[in-house]
Amino acid sequence: MRxxxxxxxxxxxxxxKPFIGKEVIKVLTGQRRVGKSYLMYEIMDVIAKENPDAxxxxxxKELDEFSTIQTHRDVISYVRxxxxxxxxxxxxxxxVQEIVEFEKALRSLLAEGxxxxxxxxxxxxxxxxxxxxxxxxxxIEIKVYGLSYSxxxxxxxxxxxxxxxxxxxxxxxxxxxxxxxxxxxxxxxxLKNIYNTILFKDVVAxxxxxxxxxxxxxxxxxxxxxxxxxxxxxxxxxxxxxxxKMSTQVVLNYLSxxxxxxxxxxxxxxxxxxxxxxxxxxxxxFEDLGLRNSIIGFKASDINKxxxxxxxxxxxxxxxxxxxxxxxxxxxxxxxxxxGEKIYVQVSYLMTNEETIKREYGNLLEISDNYPKxxxxxxxxxxxxxxxxxxxxxIKDFCLMLCDR
Numbered sequence: 001m002r003x004x005x006x007x008x009x010x011x012x013x014x015x016x017k018p019f020i021g022k023e024v025i026k027v028l029t030g031q032r033r034v035g036k037s038y039l040m041y042e043i044m045d046v047i048a049k050e051n052p053d054a055x056x057x058x059x060x061k062e063l064d065e066f067s068t069i070q071t072h073r074d075v076i077s078y079v080r081x082x083x084x085x086x087x088x089x090x091x092x093x094x095x096v097q098e099i100v101e102f103e104k105a106l107r108s109l110l111a112e113g114x115x116x117x118x119x120x121x122x123x124x125x126x127x128x129x130x131x132x133x134x135x136x137x138x139x140i141e142i143k144v145y146g147l148s149y150s151x152x153x154x155x156x157x158x159x160x161x162x163x164x165x166x167x168x169x170x171x172x173x174x175x176x177x178x179x180x181x182x183x184x185x186x187x188x189x190x191l192k193n194i195y196n197t198i199l200f201k202d203v204v205a206x207x208x209x210x211x212x213x214x215x216x217x218x219x220x221x222x223x224x225x226x227x228x229x230x231x232x233x234x235x236x237x238x239x240x241x242x243x244x245k246m247s248t249q250v251v252l253n254y255l256s257x258x259x260x261x262x263x264x265x266x267x268x269x270x271x272x273x274x275x276x277x278x279x280x281x282x283x284x285x286f287e288d289l290g291l292r293n294s295i296i297g298f299k300a301s302d303i304n305k306x307x308x309x310x311x312x313x314x315x316x317x318x319x320x321x322x323x324x325x326x327x328x329x330x331x332x333x334x335x336x337x338x339x340g341e342k343i344y345v346q347v348s349y350l351m352t353n354e355e356t357i358k359r360e361y362g363n364l365l366e367i368s369d370n371y372p373k374x375x376x377x378x379x380x381x382x383x384x385x386x387x388x389x390x391x392x393x394x395i396k397d398f399c400l401m402l403c404d405r
Contacts, residue, residue, distance in 0.1 A: 007155055007175075009038075011403070012039050016043060020047060021088065024138055025139035027119055027139050027141050028142050029122075030122070031198065031261065031262035033176060034174065034262075034288075035146075035175045036122075039120075044090070055084050056092070057089060059075070059091075060094040061099060070100060072099065072101040076108060089114060091109065091115055091116070093118070095121065103133070103135060107135055110135070122261065123202060145317050146175070146288045146313075148317050149396060150399075152173050155175060155178050160400065169310060170298045172293070174291075191293075195294060202260075202261035202263075203257045207257045214244070219258070222264060222284050226306070232249075233248055233280075263287060264287065267322055269326050270326065271327070273327060282324070285308070289306060289309055304347070304348075307349060307378065308347045310395070311398070312334065315402065318338070318402040322335070325367075327367060332345075332363050344367060344373045345398075346373075347376050357392075358387075361387050375390055376393050377392065377394065
């Protein structure tokens with residue numbers, strides 16, 4: 001196996017370390033090109049350092065040298081041919097969903113014993129389908145995202161500043177960007193190629209999508225409506241106004257395909273007082289803002305949408321379940337829950353005067369509980385201020401705080 005250079009991502013490695021050597025399958029999931037393969041390389045190095053005599057078996061379905069491994073039987077044959085000695089064998093499979101009935105191989109090897117298994121996947125359906133059916137209770141999922149703002153600074157060797165954060169908002173956090181010049185046309189050409197790979201390999205091919213023009217228009221619609229309440233009926237009605245006939249069910253299906261590829265995330269609405277989750281009306285955000293911006297461009301008029309998106313993804317990275325909060329006729333951008341704790345977050349671009357500040361605080365102040373409440377903004381005044389228990393923070397400081405916890 002060839003050695004690869006990488007920049008360490010200790011947040012994920014520390015989450016994985018307690019499970020190394022345990023008889024539970026470790027599944028790293030996330031959108032293509034967020035760095036899952038390089039995390040596997042880092043895990044392999046951690047294991048090799050602690051156990052120099054360990055047997056490591058690596059299969060990467062994106063490399064031609066593994067093209068003959070097509071089915072679960074091929075996996076088992078390859079493992080048999082490459083296992084040596086009586087000790088534990090550490091097995092790594094990259095893009096495992098590309099192997100037909102892969103779950104049967106994982107179940108067989110796990111049951112046999114002596115194997116510590118790691119795999120990556122770029123499709124959420126394998127967790128709700130194949131793995132859940134055959135390996136219920138015998139795997140853990142580690143969700144991998146593009147670079148957090150803190151990681152972005154480390155990878156690009158930048159200091160924390162408004163300029164660095166703005167670059168992050170424009171280009172996004174796909175790790176490979178460190179190898180490209182910071183020139184918009186070069187960055188966006190690369191990102192468009194990644195977008196096409198995700199769209200055609202992880203969405204169209206995997207789900208046998210027939211109406212590709214509609215799928216592409218749906219993505220553009222989501223780009224334009226990032227952070228806005230969306231429903232399949234609303235999209236369907238919009239299409240009818242454009243003389244395009246598309247059923248609500250097809251819209252729902254296509255949205256689910258994009259979610260399964262980790263290209264977009266859905267934030268459902270929750271009633272803060274009654275804890276009711278609404279069945280209709282949700283917001284969609286992109287895993288990577290650079291991909292979104294490569295599709296429709298980075299526009300200053302979209303800054304509020306972009307800031308909401310970046311806060312949402314950082315809350316996910318920090319391990320929160322994130323909802324859109326509704327209290328009466330008012331809305332709180334994010335209600336965030338994690339292991340018994342809760343925070344509320346409101347996002348606003350600029351706080352221009354006292355009247356604006358009080359108005360933006362209003363929705364948070366109507367919440368009667370004592371969980372932490374944050375108003376995050378691009379305004380430089382937002383670094384240390386607070387108002388009636390609500391903390392006002394600059395958005396980049398808020399993102400750094402989340403990922404340093």
